[in-house]
Amino acid sequence: MKMNKNKNYLSLKKFCQDLGIDLFGIADINKIKKDFAISGSLLEKFDKAVCLGLSLSKGILEEIEYAPTRLYFHHYRTANALLDQIAFKVSNYIQKKGFLTLPIPASQIIDWQNQKAHLSHKKIGYLAGLGWIGRNNLLVNETLGSQFRLASILTDMPLKTDKPTKEACGDCRLCIESCPVNAIKENPVDFDHLKCFEKLKEFQKQRLVDQYICGVCVKACCGKKE
Secondary structure (H helix, E strand, O other): OHHHHHHHHHHHHHHHHHOOOOEEEEEEOOOOHHHOOOOHHHHOOOOEEEEEEEEOOHHHHHOOOOOOOHHHHHHHHHHHHHHHHHHHHHHHHHHHOOOOEEEEOOOOEEEOOOOEEOOOHHHHHHHOOOOEEOOOOOEEEOOOEOOEEEEEEEEOOOOOOOOOOOOOOOOOOHHHHHOOOOOOOOOHHHOOHHHHHHHHHHHHHOOOOOOOOOOHHHHHOOOOOO
16 A cells, blocks of 8 residues: 555656646645535545645746736736646546545635635645745745745545655745735744735725735745755
């Protein structure tokens, strides 16, 4: 069984990378399933999640100064749509192997006030070893920073699981310095969701974007330089 898990993992990883995925990891979700906004009877069938990450354009992010741009808004939606399409293909790949899947959209918020979706991709990404939860309340990858989007696929396929990283933001505080409303604090748990959301609403009212997004701290969190 262990050999099958490793073999399945490697085969699935290659399939995802061939589709253009930049980040790939497998998370054990048993301890966080209770937080998912998914039917309990269905959720019981899954014990793992495939986490997929797609990097964003540094050129698009470079244009952002103190507010999101129309180019970033379009790029953000395009990245999410591409992730959803890839997740669809990955789900079919796993299903054809005889296993159950449940692809979760890259960006489908069901409670904007509390910024909650069907599940937290960043928590799954953390468990899948793709990064850590940074001061900016986003998943931070050592190489990409927070400049990527995520999607997840729940499954019962036998797969080797990855482990969370012990890395952290360390001395970097670029996101704190960049935040236009000081919502980002020294300790990640003190992130001010309400301040952040009020600013997102302000951006939308100004018709800068048609969705609650910002991108300022994403631009600031660029990962380690090569």
